[in-house]
Amino acid sequence: MKIGEERFNPNHGADGKFISGGGTKHAPDLGGGIGGGDSGNSIDKSEKSGIIKKRPKPQKIGINEKTRLSHQIATEYPNLKPGTKIHNYSNRNHFYRFTVNGFGSYSFKYKIPIDGNEDFIRKIRKKG
Numbered sequence: 001m002k003i004g005e006e007r008f009n010p011n012h013g014a015d016g017k018f019i020s021g022g023g024t025k026h027a028p029d030l031g032g033g034i035g036g037g038d039s040g041n042s043i044d045k046s047e048k049s050g051i052i053k054k055r056p057k058p059q060k061i062g063i064n065e066k067t068r069l070s071h072q073i074a075t076e077y078p079n080l081k082p083g084t085k086i087h088n089y090s091n092r093n094h095f096y097r098f099t100v101n102g103f104g105s106y107s108f109k110y111k112i113p114i115d116g117n118e119d120f121i122r123k124i125r126k127k128g
Helices: 063-076 118-127
Strands: 085-091 094-102 105-113
Touching: 063 085, 063 105, 085 118, 094 118, 105 118
Parallel strands: none
Antiparallel strands: 085 094, 094 105
């Protein structure tokens, strides 16, 4: 005598696990993915592998920092003409890229920490 009755549920795969997308059937998990077993075919995405390198996210520049940088740039480069783009300005531990609006007025495009982003900064400087 059969106690339970098997029913088809479009929200569950052949292995009984919940699947998204309604009646979409997926292949069973063989491992190697996120949280799965090690199949030996996975890609090492760690920083040390060098395979996948994320582009650094530019940081915001505060008002006080803009003022400090504007004074330092005006002191170091007093003859910059409006419209000039500077691709290689480093100050303290950060790399900056900016455009000159006028004497003492600058539009900053990037503020990136130098440590760990040397390759990306080198590419920006080459584009110059």
